[in-house]
Amino acid sequence: xxxxxxxxxxxxxxxxAFLNVLCREGVREVEISKVLAMxxxxxxxxYAEFQSKEDLISAFMKDRHAMWMRWFENEIEARYEATGGxxxxxxxxxxxxxxxPKCFGLAFFNVVTEIGDLDDEPCAILGERKExxxxxxxxxxxxxxxxxxxxxxxxxxxxxxxxxxxxxxTGGLKEAHTARLLFQCLQHA
Numbered sequence: 001x002x003x004x005x006x007x008x009x010x011x012x013x014x015x016x017a018f019l020n021v022l023c024r025e026g027v028r029e030v031e032i033s034k035v036l037a038m039x040x041x042x043x044x045x046x047y048a049e050f051q052s053k054e055d056l057i058s059a060f061m062k063d064r065h066a067m068w069m070r071w072f073e074n075e076i077e078a079r080y081e082a083t084g085g086x087x088x089x090x091x092x093x094x095x096x097x098x099x100x101p102k103c104f105g106l107a108f109f110n111v112v113t114e115i116g117d118l119d120d121e122p123c124a125i126l127g128e129r130k131e132x133x134x135x136x137x138x139x140x141x142x143x144x145x146x147x148x149x150x151x152x153x154x155x156x157x158x159x160x161x162x163x164x165x166x167x168x169x170t171g172g173l174k175e176a177h178t179a180r181l182l183f184q185c186l187q188h189a
Contacts, residue, residue: 011049013039018060027057065129071097073136086144086187087156088180090137094160095176098167133157144187152186159183 017039021030032053036046050056075093079085085092137156141149163179 010039010041010045013041014046014049014056015060015063017041018056022060032056061129065132069129069132069136072133076136076140080140080143087137087141087146087152087183088187089183090156090160091163091176091180091183094163094167094179095173098173098176130157130161133160146187148189152189155186155189156183159186 014035017035020038021034036043050059072093076089079089079092134153134157138149138153141152146152159179159182163175166175
């Protein structure tokens with residue numbers, strides 16, 4: 001049990017250091033030596049956790065998405081239960097995330113946009129994650145009684161992606177307001 005805890009500590013330290021280096025330098029410039037120095041971890045300890053830099057990137061993306069989805073689903077469920085609102089609650093939750101200085105969508109999208117090769121694992125992970133998000137929204141749309149929940153969910157994922165990317169590019173919250181309007185339109189389509 002102690003070994004598992006130590007391993008989780010090493011893994012967490014590496015992931016945290018990777019995020020810090022990634023945010024400063026971008027994924028293409030991340031050097032494992034910098035991550036190890038920042039994490040205070042030896043090279044053998046790194047390779048006990050990850051087979052390669054690519055393995056670290058994949059694990060990072062999966063962890064970040066799982067963290068984001070837990071946050072997103074919990075926020076959506078809480079708002080839906082409290083207000084009974086429509087799909088526009090998604091825009092409200094996105095805006096809340098953008099207002100949080102620890103908003104954690106940025107690193108995930110940075111990795112995908114920097115790598116950009118559709119054959120790379122990060123793009124495959126993104127595809128899986130988009131489908132996960134789409135299924136969650138489809139279940140929500142069914143609960144809301146939407147006439148075409150599958151179509152609404154697919155369109156909602158596009159609106160979410162656009163909103164996140166545009167907000168990251170502009171640095172403003174205007175995109176969340178635009179998304180709110182688009183979600184209201186989807187609600188009644």
